[in-house]
Every structure is written in structure tokens, then in C-alpha cells.
Amino acid sequence: MTLRLDRVTKSFGSTEVLHEVSLEVPDGTRLALVGSSGSGKSTLLRLIAGFERPDAGTISLDGRELASPSSVMPAHRRGIGYVAQDGALFPHLSVARNIAFALPRGAGRAARVRELMELASLDPALADRMPHELSGGQQQRVALARALALRPGVILLDEPFSALDTGLRSQTRSAVIDVLERSGVTAVLVTHDQDEALSFGQQVGVLAGGRLVQAGDPAAVFDAPIDAGVAEFLGDVVVVPARSAGTDLADCAFGCLAVRHDRSGGAERVCAMLRPEQLRLDPSGGEGNATVVAVRRTGASAELRLRLGAAEFPVEVTHRVPLHEAGRFEPGCPVRVAVDGGVVLYPEGDQPPTAATAPVA
Numbered sequence: 001m002t003l004r005l006d007r008v009t010k011s012f013g014s015t016e017v018l019h020e021v022s023l024e025v026p027d028g029t030r031l032a033l034v035g036s037s038g039s040g041k042s043t044l045l046r047l048i049a050g051f052e053r054p055d056a057g058t059i060s061l062d063g064r065e066l067a068s069p070s071s072v073m074p075a076h077r078r079g080i081g082y083v084a085q086d087g088a089l090f091p092h093l094s095v096a097r098n099i100a101f102a103l104p105r106g107a108g109r110a111a112r113v114r115e116l117m118e119l120a121s122l123d124p125a126l127a128d129r130m131p132h133e134l135s136g137g138q139q140q141r142v143a144l145a146r147a148l149a150l151r152p153g154v155i156l157l158d159e160p161f162s163a164l165d166t167g168l169r170s171q172t173r174s175a176v177i178d179v180l181e182r183s184g185v186t187a188v189l190v191t192h193d194q195d196e197a198l199s200f201g202q203q204v205g206v207l208a209g210g211r212l213v214q215a216g217d218p219a220a221v222f223d224a225p226i227d228a229g230v231a232e233f234l235g236d237v238v239v240v241p242a243r244s245a246g247t248d249l250a251d252c253a254f255g256c257l258a259v260r261h262d263r264s265g266g267a268e269r270v271c272a273m274l275r276p277e278q279l280r281l282d283p284s285g286g287e288g289n290a291t292v293v294a295v296r297r298t299g300a301s302a303e304l305r306l307r308l309g310a311a312e313f314p315v316e317v318t319h320r321v322p323l324h325e326a327g328r329f330e331p332g333c334p335v336r337v338a339v340d341g342g343v344v345l346y347p348e349g350d351q352p353p354t355a356a357t358a359p360v361a
């Protein structure tokens with residue numbers, strides 16, 4: 001089913017927590033909402049689920065209004081499933097009874113539980129186990145199976161992987177995506193994990209201060225963040241002062257580079273953003289355009305501090321290389337730094353506070 005939010009606003013007391021949030025999640029697709037703590041992610045999910053009422057705007061499912069300031073459909077009539085952060089399984093009920101909880105009693109009940117366990121890739125042997133006898137990942141899959149029991153049109157996932165350790169987390173995430181895909185349900189995930197958000201679905205939405213500042217195809221959002229703050233929130237960045245050098249070109253400490261997106265709005269003073277993965281370092285003699293200032297080993301990698309752009313755009317950049325490459329870089333040595341692909345331009349002053357770059361005094 002297609003979920004639509006139109007200019008949804010919500011305050012608690014005098015504090016506005018969500019401001020005119022509009023979005024559409026087409027039938028059978030997945031949206032991940034990402035934002036820092038307090039940006040309004042859970043409140044948005046709670047409004048969709050029916051646990052809160054919007055102060056303005058509407059929420060609808062396939063054109064049927066679920067909520068507006070004047071009318072609110074009760075949560076249990078919305079046909080929306082909800083998976084909480086910790087799964088929230090009933091501790092005194094077995095796996096099978098947790099999954100069956102909302103199902104009407106009758107002949108088909110046991111068969112539906114088997115079907116849901118299979119859908120969630122849960123071994124049938126787990127049916128009689130109690131929740132505390134399951135791993136965190138299994139518990140989340142039981143919670144998902146339970147939420148899917150009544151064939152909801154939409155499923156909401158509130159940070160469902162945050163309590164899991166890293167390995168189990170990515171494994172459970174792929175298992176959950178498989179289940180959602182197989183069931184064809186529309187899904188909304190909230191997370192503060194950027195990688196999770198970027199790998200979850202067809203759309204990613206970035207919430208900041210209660211506003212949906214950007215939404216779209218994950219690769220497109222990662223490639224052309226709306227501002228430097230979103231760029232940094234979604235991944236590591238290198239941001240340096242720059243100057244427009246004609247159509248689709250910019251001069252900066254790395255030289256004259258192609259501009260892949262111009263988000264500067266025609267500002268006179270601009271900065272250029274690129275991802276560290278775009279940098280290629282060559283220490284093998286010859287003429288360098290950078291100097292190694294310091295090398296610091298940190299676990300499996302090393303941080304190089306590089307000074308670039310002697311004349312117009314002096315800047316220091318911190319760049320991480322695998323530890324086995326660190327020996328190739330000595331403080332004081334020249335390095336050739338090349339950039340793959342282009343940069344994104346933002347107005348100067350739009351730089352996020354980042355440790356990755358620092359202008360040289």
C-alpha cells in the first residue's frame with residue numbers, strides 16, 4: 001500500500017518536533033529515515049502507527065485518511081505493523097505463541113504461524129523456545145514475523161537492529177530485507193546509522209531538527225547531499241575552500257576539478273566537498289602536490305596529515321590509509337594526490353565542523 005504524509009507537523013508543549021514533513025512511500029517499497037538523536041524519527045513513526053496525533057497535515061494509506069488534526073483512526077484499525085527496537089516479545093510466551101498472538105483462533109492459525117516462521121527464515125525447531133532462549137537476531141525475526149501476521153499494508157521498524165552487535169546486525173538486516181521483499185509489504189525504517197539507511201531500501205530520507213531536509217534514491221542523496229551538514233552526516237567528507245573556474249570546474253587545493261553537482265546557489269565564496277574514497281595517493285617520488293606532515297597509526301589503519309595547495313588554497317587534510325601502506329609515507333615527504341571523479345560545491349561557511357580538513361594559518 002502507498003503511504004503518504006502531507007505537511008505533517010507535531011509539537012510537544014511549545015516545542016515543535018516535526019515541521020511540515022511530506023513524503024510518499026510507494027506500494028511495496030522501503031524507506032529508511034535517518035537523523036541524529038532528537039531529530040524526530042520515532043515521533044514520525046509513532047504518528048504513522050497511530051500512537052500520536054498530528055497538529056497539522058495528513059497521513060493516508062492508499063488514499064484512505066489515517067490521521068489529520070480533526071480525525072484519527074485508532075492504531076489497531078490502520079493495518080500497520082510495528083517492530084520496536086528491542087523486539088518487545090512477550091517474555092512468557094513461546095515463539096509460536098508470540099507470532100500467533102494477534103491471529104484469530106481457528107483451523108488456519110498453526111499453518112499461518114508455520115508460514116510466517118518460514119518467511120522469517122526461522123527454524124521450525126524454535127517454535128517452542130521462549131524469547132530468552134533466542135539470539136538477538138532471532139528475536140528480531142520473531143518480532144517481524146509477529147508484526148507481519150495480520151498481513152499489514154505497512155510495516156514500521158524503529159531502530160530494530162540497534163541492540164545487536166556489528167556482525168549479527170548486518171546479517172539480521174539482510175535477513176529482514178529479504179523477508180520484507182518476499183512479503184511485498186511497504187516498509188519504513190528509522191535509524192541513526194547512515195550505512196544502514198543507505199543500504200535499506202529504495203529511498204532514504206534525512207531528518208534534521210524535525211524537518212525532512214532531503215529524500216530520494218540513496219545513491220543520489222549520498223552523491224549530491226543538499227548541504228555540507230548532510231554530506232558529513234552520511235559519510236566521511238573532505239571539504240576545502242574553492243573557486244568556481246568556469247562551467248563545471250572549480251579550483252581548490254587539489255587543483256582544477258570537475259564539479260559534479262553545484263549546490264552553491266551562485267555564492268561568491270564556495271567550498272568543494274569530496275569523499276575520502278576519491279583520493280589516490282602516490283608517494284613514489286616525482287613532483288608532489290602535497291607534503292606529509294604527520295603519520296599516526298590507529299589500529300588497522302593509519303592517519304596521514306597532508307599539507308596541500310601551496311599558494312592560493314593552503315589546507316591540511318587528514319586521510320586514512322590501510323596500515324600496510326603507512327610505511328610508504330614519511331613525514332616531510334612529497335606526495336602526489338589525485339582525485340577520482342568530481343566535487344560538490346557548497347557556499348563557503350556551509351562547511352560542517354569536521355576534523356578532516358583545517359585551513360592552514
Ligand SMILES: Nc1ncnc2c1ncn2[C@@H]1O[C@H](COP(=O)(O)OP(=O)(O)OP(=O)(O)O)[C@@H](O)[C@H]1O
Pocket residue numbers: 012017035036037038039040041042043044192
Ligand atoms: N511524548 C513526548 N513528550 C515531550 N517531548 C517528546 C515526546 N516524545 C518525543 N519528545 C521530544 O521530541 C524530540 C524528538 O524525539 P524523537 O524520539 O522523535 O527523536 P529521535 O530522532 O527518534 O531520537 P532518538 O534517535 O534519540 O530516538 C526530542 O526532543 C524528544 O525529547
